[in-house]
Amino acid sequence: MNLNNSSIPANRSTALLTDKYELTMLEAALIDGTAERPATFEVFSRRLPNERRYGVVAGTARVLNAIRDFVFTEDQLADLDFLNADTLEYLRNYRFKGQVDGYREGEIYFPNSPLLTVRGTFAECVILETVILSIMNADSAVASAAARMVTAADGRPIIEMGSRRAHEYAAVTASRAAYLAGFVATSNLEAAYRYGIPASGTSAHAWTLLHINEDGTPNEAAAFKSQIESLGVGTTLLVDTYDITQGVATAIEVAGTELGGVRIDSGDLGVMARKVRKQLDDLNAHNTKIVVSSDLDEFAIAGLRGEPVDVYGVGTSVVNGSGAPTAGLVYKLVEVNGHPVAKRSRNKESHGGAKRAVRTHRDTGTAIEEVVFPFNNDTPDTCKLNVLQLTIPLMRDGEIVPGLPTLEESRDYLAKQLVSLPWEGLALSRDEPVLHTRFSGFPDA
Amino acid sequence: MNLNNSSIPANRSTALLTDKYELTMLEAALIDGTAERPATFEVFSRRLPNERRYGVVAGTARVLNAIRDFVFTEDQLADLDFLNADTLEYLRNYRFKGQVDGYREGEIYFPNSPLLTVRGTFAECVILETVILSIMNADSAVASAAARMVTAADGRPIIEMGSRRAHEYAAVTASRAAYLAGFVATSNLEAAYRYGIPASGTSAHAWTLLHINEDGTPNEAAAFKSQIESLGVGTTLLVDTYDITQGVATAIEVAGTELGGVRIDSGDLGVMARKVRKQLDDLNAHNTKIVVSSDLDEFAIAGLRGEPVDVYGVGTSVVNGSGAPTAGLVYKLVEVNGHPVAKRSRNKESHGGAKRAVRTHRDTGTAIEEVVFPFNNDTPDTCKLNVLQLTIPLMRDGEIVPGLPTLEESRDYLAKQLVSLPWEGLALSRDEPVLHTRFSGFPDA
Numbered sequence: 027m028n029l030n031n032s033s034i035p036a037n038r039s040t041a042l043l044t045d046k047y048e049l050t051m052l053e054a055a056l057i058d059g060t061a062e063r064p065a066t067f068e069v070f071s072r073r074l075p076n077e078r079r080y081g082v083v084a085g086t087a088r089v090l091n092a093i094r095d096f097v098f099t100e101d102q103l104a105d106l107d108f109l110n111a112d113t114l115e116y117l118r119n120y121r122f123k124g125q126v127d128g129y130r131e132g133e134i135y136f137p138n139s140p141l142l143t144v145r146g147t148f149a150e151c152v153i154l155e156t157v158i159l160s161i162m163n164a165d166s167a168v169a170s171a172a173a174r175m176v177t178a179a180d181g182r183p184i185i186e187m188g189s190r191r192a193h194e195y196a197a198v199t200a201s202r203a204a205y206l207a208g209f210v211a212t213s214n215l216e217a218a219y220r221y222g223i224p225a226s227g228t229s230a231h232a233w234t235l236l237h238i239n240e241d242g243t244p245n246e247a248a249a250f251k252s253q254i255e256s257l258g259v260g261t262t263l264l265v266d267t268y269d270i271t272q273g274v275a276t277a278i279e280v281a282g283t284e285l286g287g288v289r290i291d292s293g294d295l296g297v298m299a300r301k302v303r304k305q306l307d308d309l310n311a312h313n314t315k316i317v318v319s320s321d322l323d324e325f326a327i328a329g330l331r332g333e334p335v336d337v338y339g340v341g342t343s344v345v346n347g348s349g350a351p352t353a354g355l356v357y358k359l360v361e362v363n364g365h366p367v368a369k370r371s372r373n374k375e376s377h378g379g380a381k382r383a384v385r386t387h388r389d390t391g392t393a394i395e396e397v398v399f400p401f402n403n404d405t406p407d408t409c410k411l412n413v414l415q416l417t418i419p420l421m422r423d424g425e426i427v428p429g430l431p432t433l434e435e436s437r438d439y440l441a442k443q444l445v446s447l448p449w450e451g452l453a454l455s456r457d458e459p460v461l462h463t464r465f466s467g468f469p470d471a
Numbered sequence: 472m473n474l475n476n477s478s479i480p481a482n483r484s485t486a487l488l489t490d491k492y493e494l495t496m497l498e499a500a501l502i503d504g505t506a507e508r509p510a511t512f513e514v515f516s517r518r519l520p521n522e523r524r525y526g527v528v529a530g531t532a533r534v535l536n537a538i539r540d541f542v543f544t545e546d547q548l549a550d551l552d553f554l555n556a557d558t559l560e561y562l563r564n565y566r567f568k569g570q571v572d573g574y575r576e577g578e579i580y581f582p583n584s585p586l587l588t589v590r591g592t593f594a595e596c597v598i599l600e601t602v603i604l605s606i607m608n609a610d611s612a613v614a615s616a617a618a619r620m621v622t623a624a625d626g627r628p629i630i631e632m633g634s635r636r637a638h639e640y641a642a643v644t645a646s647r648a649a650y651l652a653g654f655v656a657t658s659n660l661e662a663a664y665r666y667g668i669p670a671s672g673t674s675a676h677a678w679t680l681l682h683i684n685e686d687g688t689p690n691e692a693a694a695f696k697s698q699i700e701s702l703g704v705g706t707t708l709l710v711d712t713y714d715i716t717q718g719v720a721t722a723i724e725v726a727g728t729e730l731g732g733v734r735i736d737s738g739d740l741g742v743m744a745r746k747v748r749k750q751l752d753d754l755n756a757h758n759t760k761i762v763v764s765s766d767l768d769e770f771a772i773a774g775l776r777g778e779p780v781d782v783y784g785v786g787t788s789v790v791n792g793s794g795a796p797t798a799g800l801v802y803k804l805v806e807v808n809g810h811p812v813a814k815r816s817r818n819k820e821s822h823g824g825a826k827r828a829v830r831t832h833r834d835t836g837t838a839i840e841e842v843v844f845p846f847n848n849d850t851p852d853t854c855k856l857n858v859l860q861l862t863i864p865l866m867r868d869g870e871i872v873p874g875l876p877t878l879e880e881s882r883d884y885l886a887k888q889l890v891s892l893p894w895e896g897l898a899l900s901r902d903e904p905v906l907h908t909r910f911s912g913f914p915d916a
Contacts, residue, residue: 042661043639045632047672049660054674054701058693060681067677092639105664148681155675156659159635160642187490190604191797193645194488194537196638197605214601215494216487219550227492229499230600232512232804235812236505236593242810248503256499268815292814342797351791352636359677365687367680369737370713 039099040092041117043157049106052149053113061116061149066361066380066401069128069142069162071135075170075350077456080447082173082440083141084203085165086131087433090426092157093122122150126421127382127401132169132206132436133416134443136396136459140381140417141355143401148362155357163355164196165203167347171324172207173444174348175340177452178328184338185226187213187319188345200345206437209344221433229253231291234267244268250280262287262317265302274302278309287315287336295320296333303334323348324454377468385461386411393446399467406466484544485537486562488602494551497594498558506561506594511806511825511846514573514587514607516580520615520795522901525892527618527885528586529648530610531576532878535871537602538567567595571866572827572846577614577651577881578861579888581841581904585826585862586800588846593807600802608800609641610648612792616769617652618889619793620785622897623773629783630671632658632764633790645790651882654789666878674698676736679712689713695725707732707762710747719747723754732760732781740765741778748779768793769899822913830906831856838891844912851911 055061074081098117106114124146135141142158144151175184186204189197189212201217211226212218218225229249237249250263259281265273265288277288288306290298295318306314318330319339327338347353359367366378380401386394386408396416399406405413419427431439444452451460500506519526543562551559569591580586587603589596620629631649634642634657646662656671657663663670674694682694695708704726710718710733722733733751735743740763751759763775764784772783792798804812811823825846831839831853841861844851850858864872876884889897896905 040639042664043634043642044660045634045658045672046660046663046670047658047674050672050702051674051678054678054697055681057701058697060697063681065681102664106660108670148677152675152677155677156634156642157639160637160639163636164638164641189488189490189601190802191608191799192605193609193638193641194485194602194605195640196609197488197601199638213490213492215489215491215551218491219487219547225491225553227490227495229492229496230597231814232593232597232600233496233499235804235814236500236508236510236807238807238810238812242808242812244812252499252503252505256502257495266815342799346791346796351796352787354636354787357635359680362681362683363687365683367683367687367689369676369680370711 038095039097039102040095040157041098042102043092043160044153045156048153048155049109049113051152052116053109055149056112056116061147063148063363065146065148065151065359067144067151067155067357068140068360068381069158069355069357070140071137071353071355073137073354074459075354077458078170078174079451079453079457079460081135081166081353082169082207083129083131083133083135083166084169084206085161086128086142086420087430088161088165088199089142089158090126090420092161093126093154093421094426096120096122096154096157116149120150121424122146122154123424124150124421125423127417127419129416130418130431130436130439132431132440132443134440134447136461136463138398138463139396140383140398143380143382143417145380159355159357163352165199166353166355167350168200168203168344169207170353171348171350172204172209172344173440174324174454175327175344176208177444178324178331178454179338180331182336182338183210184327184340185209185211185213186344187227187339188341189214191342192345197345202433204344206433206440208437208441228257228262229264231264231267234264246273247276247280250277254281259284260286262289262315264289264291266290266292270298270302271305274305278306278311278314283309283311283314285311285314287317289317289319289339291320295335296330299330299333299335328454377465379468382417384408385414385416387414387446388412391446392448393461395461396463397466398463399465403467483540484542484547485540485602486543487547488537488605489598490601493598493600494554494558496597497561498554500594501557501561506592508593508808510591510593510596510804512589512596512600512802513585513805513826514603514800514802515583515585516798516800518582518799519904520799522903523615523619524896524898524902524905526580526611526798527614527652528574528576528578528580528611529614529651530606531573531587531865532875533606533610533644534587534603535571535865537606538571538599538866539871541565541567541599541602561594565595566869567591567599568869569595569866570868572862572864574861575863575876575881575884577876577885577888579885579892581906581908583843583908584841585828585843588825588827588862590825604800604802608797610644611798611800612796613645613648613789614652615798616793616795617649617654617789618885619769619899620772620789621653622889623769623776623899624783625776627781627783628655629772629785630654630656630658631789632672632784633786634659636787637790642790647878649789651878651885653882653886673702673707674709676709676712679709691718692721692725695722699726704729705731707734707760709734709736711735711737715743715747716750719750723751723756723759728754728756728759730756730759732762734762734764734784736765740780741775744775744778744780773899822910824913827862829853830859830861832859832891833857836891837893838906840906841908842911843908844910848912
């Protein structure tokens with residue numbers, strides 16, 4: 027046992043990011059001989075949170091690495107004192123050797139879309155449940171919220187600055203998911219370091235407050251001067267520490283009319299943006315941009331569409347999935363020994379068995395529906411509608427398939443896919459999923 | 472740049488869990504000579520989320536370790552190409568050498584409680600903002616929600632099983648925060664390993680679904696038999712995969728009347744618990760406990776108080792702070808060169824300057840109010856009411872103060888503090904903070 031309070035694991039192993047019952051099930055299966063049964067687990071959602079119209083798959087690349095890194099160290103095994111020697115030996119030698127197929131990162135999804143299909147023995151698949159779901163639930167929650175914000179911003183850039191409102195490592199991957207969804211930059215340096223995301227940021231209120239005179243009275247001009255000296259006139263000055271109108275006047279006085287931007291972080295952002303734009307224009311600072319931040323979510327962003335805002339800074343709401351901090355994805359056993367299995371459910375549309383999916387499109391490129399069918403069937407006849415294969419190979423015999431999309435490629439892909447949705451799918455209002463999912467080729471369908 | 476998609480940092484350094492603007496401010500301060508100004512930053516909340524009546528401080532021990540581990544590696548420095556040589560040299564040698572005081576972990580807090588007071592040079596304090604807030608916001612959000620659930624459960628044990636609904640590392644620290652707040656166990660093995668929290672868990676629906684006959688038909692009895700063989704008759708069997716009544720009958724048939732427990736994970740939990748209790752009693756399985764899980768939050772837990780439920784399993788809602796995934800704590804510069812500083816605010820109760828706090832109590836032990844006063848003042852005259860010092864030393868000259876409370880001690884402490892609140896403070900309904908916070912000894916108070 028390692029009783030330090032550090033938030034940082036001692037090694038790369040993901041093997042203990044696991045619920046205890048997965049290992050007790052493993053042990054029971056090793057004892058009763060069911061451990062080696064061929065099994066298929068599927069990741070899917072039963073519904074979209076907050077009656078949204080679509081979801082965005084994120085975390086796939088991280089999941090594949092987590093499966094690769096799912097290796098037990100001797101230290102970890104020593105702590106699993108509730109397991110017998112055979113089970114410990116199984117874990118000591120554990121490497122996932124199965125097959126993973128699924129939706130690519132940046133793909134759009136709907137209820138019952140088979141996002142990930144994990145095939146192997148029961149034993150090797152069952153113990154991956156928690157780490158797969160943790161990653162996909164967190165990342166997809168952020169990407170799904172972020173994509174709506176990007177739509178709401180209508181082409182204006184959004185910077186992710188929510189690290190302080192999320193767990194220190196969830197913040198890093200939230201930056202990644204927000205970037206995948208179309209945000210242009212992050213405040214988070216670890217995300218920049220780890221994923222190559224552009225980092226952004228200039229100063230906080232503390233910077234202005236630091237600059238006081240000998241007698242303790244404020245000296246906003248000194249703060250602005252010093253920031254420009256260090257970061258250049260293209261920097262963005264935070265103008266709302268004291269009085270915004272005075273702050274803008276001081277900013278232009280100090281920086282001149284080529285100041286890069288001013289940031290407003292409080293108050294009625296629409297009213298203030300209009301007022302500040304007029305003031306800047308009156309001062310001939312026509313190129314100085316207005317950056318707004320302060321508890322923005324997709325609705326607040328949309329509400330500022332008519333205002334002279336150039337850049338949005340978004341924090342709390344994006345890193346916490348804007349009211350839906352988890353995507354609600356589940357990992358369910360759907361096939362054993364070639365037989366479909368399923369928990370009793372009121373949901374008539376639920377089907378056992380391994381699955382794949384395609385999406386059909388009109389000639390115009392607009393998506394029509396998703397069709398989910400048995401994994402080993404041919405793609406169903408879809409009247410030669412433009413068919414997008416949603417299920418792609420991700421792992422073969424435990425190895426990550428080479429050439430999977432990079433983060434940048436997935437980001438571009440999502441932007442294109444969003445355009446293919448029927449236009450009402452991009453509305454912020456609550457409604458049903460914008461595409462229907464049809465099951466085809468199942469015994470009772 | 473390290474472009475792998477791993478969720479695991481390559482080393483223990485917390486230094487890049489930082490927003491870029493903290494380092495640009497540092498550089499500007501090194502250039503203009505303000506870097507070495509004595510400064511005080513304070514962590515506090517402006518309000519409690521969702522109109523709760525109190526909050527619970529969590530993450531303090533993790534914060535202190537994160538400050539200790541805030542050390543830049545050469546790899547990290549190489550990536551900070553937006554900084555000049557002097558700034559990089561400053562960071563290369565950076566170790567926090569200042570003072571940290573604050574509320575102990577497991578302490579109750581209210582709006583404006585000075586939870587953490589960080590004193591040092593501006594430079595050494597400003598760059599800790601993000602990592603301090605990330606940890607305290609995440610951990611306090613979970614602990615604050617979890618404490619309400621523990622009260623709602625009215626003495627019945629709650630097991631945390633939400634790992635799959637949170638980021639893979641946020642899940643681990645969420646387990647810790649839930650345990651701090653009085654949960655009795657976690658499903659998460661990394662939390663058990665890292666923090667010594669009791670781990671718990673037996674089986675999932677996949678276990679029952681795995682056990683099918685040759686022809687693919689269900690064989691629930693085989694699953695139950697095998698689980699008992701592996702885990703003993705004291706185990707808890709999941710009885711709702713197919714038909715609950717049949718599941719309970721099969722469970723007792725297989726296990727006998729000394730079965731440890733049955734778990735119900737779907738349906739109307741109150742109705743089902745009553746029905747299952749009667750069935751168990753009719754079968755003479757009076758000692759078999761009923762465990763319920765399935766989207767429980769504090770309100771659902773309270774709603775089951777009158778039902779024959781023995782153990783609650785709580786997932787999504789606790790790890791995501793039950794509607795408040797962040798505690799909303801901020802880290803603000805409050806003092807420079809001995810002068811109080813503050814952003815212009817509509818909140819009249821806001822005061823600059825370093826602060827400490829005490830809580831007063833009646834002879835009966837019931838808390839009366841919090842009193843916040845200037846850090847260097849004597850404790851204000853409180854009419855000899857029982858005074859609890861809320862602010863304790865946490866770090867001295869960059870070293871963690873020895874002998875700080877362990878997780879177990881903090882857990883016991885919180886349980887005692889909750890009893891000291893006026894009884895209405897433990898109600899689940901929305902209302903004002905149950906204790907008033909009074910400012911004493913400030914110039915304009």
